[in-house]
Each structure stands twice: as structure tokens, then as C-alpha cells.
Amino acid sequence: MLKNISRLLILSLFFVFFLLSQASNYSKAFATGFKLSNEAKDSTKAGESLYIKHCLQCHQKDGSGVPNMFPPIMKSDWANGDKIKLINVLLKGLNGDIEVSGDQYSQVMPKQDYLTNTEIAQILTYIRRNFGNDADAVYPEEVATVRGKK
Numbered sequence: 080m081l082k083n084i085s086r087l088l089i090l091s092l093f094f095v096f097f098l099l100s101q102a103s104n105y106s107k108a109f110a111t112g113f114k115l116s117n118e119a120k121d122s123t124k125a126g127e128s129l130y131i132k133h134c135l136q137c138h139q140k141d142g143s144g145v146p147n148m149f150p151p152i153m154k155s156d157w158a159n160g161d162k163i164k165l166i167n168v169l170l171k172g173l174n175g176d177i178e179v180s181g182d183q184y185s186q187v188m189p190k191q192d193y194l195t196n197t198e199i200a201q202i203l204t205y206i207r208r209n210f211g212n213d214a215d216a217v218y219p220e221e222v223a224t225v226r227g228k229k
């Protein structure tokens with residue numbers, strides 16, 4: 080009888096240890112997940128303040144642009160479309176006749192190539208995730224590849 084009880088005790092001790100080790104795994108996973116989502120938020124925040132500093136004066140706070148002067152980023156095919164073309168708008172600037180959301184523009188956008196690859200990735204991710212746009216993120220490595228090609 081006593082033997083049985085001590086066996087039971089040892090078994091339940093193992094069980095408790097097992098539960099504890101699982102719990103610490105879960106809390107680790109939870110902590111990593113939390114850290115990642117905070118980093119993602121930081122990158123959007125960085126993109127927002129870079130946009131305010133470098134793009135807002137022309138494209139406006141809400142990305143709506145100025146009719147016949149500065150095209151809108153809001154729901155624009157350029158902002159939501161091909162990443163290489165979009166990255167090149169910042170690296171090389173843009174001039175000549177273009178069409179944005181059904182309107183023609185023939186203006187000059189100065190190149191923004193003084194921005195780092197990370198800054199460009201943050202700004203472009205910000206504009207692709209805001210202003211009613213819905214496109215995937217742009218990564219610094221992608222900017223580096225396009226910059227390398229020149």
C-alpha cells in the first residue's frame with residue numbers, strides 16, 4: 080500500500096514537472112510573438128514619420144495629392160503595383176506623362192535616393208498598408224537589389 084502511494088507521488092511529481100516545462104515553452108513563444116508584433120508596429124511608425132518628413136509636402140498627409148500637380152498615393156496603381164517600378168520612383172525620380180487613377184500628370188518628382196534601403200522599405204511599406212491601399216510589404220533587401228542594378 081505504502082509502495083503504491085509513493086509510486087503515485089513520484090508519478091504526479093513528474094507530471095507537475097512536465098507541466099512546468101511546457102508552461103515555460105509557452106511563455107517563451109508568447110514573448111517572441113509579442114516582440115515580433117512590436118517590431119512590426121515600430122517599422123510602420125518609422126515609415127509614417129519618414130513619409131511626413133519626405134513625401135507629405137507634395138502628396139499630402141492622407142495621400143490624396145494635389146489635383147494636376149501631385150498625383151495621389153491613395154489607391155494608386157503605382158503604390159499598390161509592381162515593387163521594382165515603385166522602388167525606382169524613389170531611387171530615380173519620375174517625370175513625363177503618367178496616368179494615376181484615371182488622371183494625367185506631367186510633372187517632375189525629384190529622386191529620393193539619399194534615403195537608405197531600410198528607410199525606402201519602411202516608407203513604401205507604410206504607403207502600401209495605408210491610404211486605403213492593400214499591398215504586401217517592401218523589404219530593404221529588395222531595395223538593395225534594385226539600387227544595385229541602377
Ligand code: HEC
Nearest residue numbers: 133134137150151155157158173174175184185186187188
Ligand atoms: C517635390 C514634390 C514631391 C515629393 C517630395 C515626393 N513626390 Fe512623389 N511624385 C511627385 C510628382 C510631381 C509625381 C508625378 C511625376 C510625373 O508626373 O511624372 C510623383 C509621383 C509619385 C508616385 C507615382 C504616382 C502615384 O501617385 O502613385 C509615387 C508612388 C510617389 N510619387 C511616391 C512618393 C513618395 C513615397 C515620396 C516620399 C519619399 C514622394 N513621392 C515624394 C512629387 C513629389
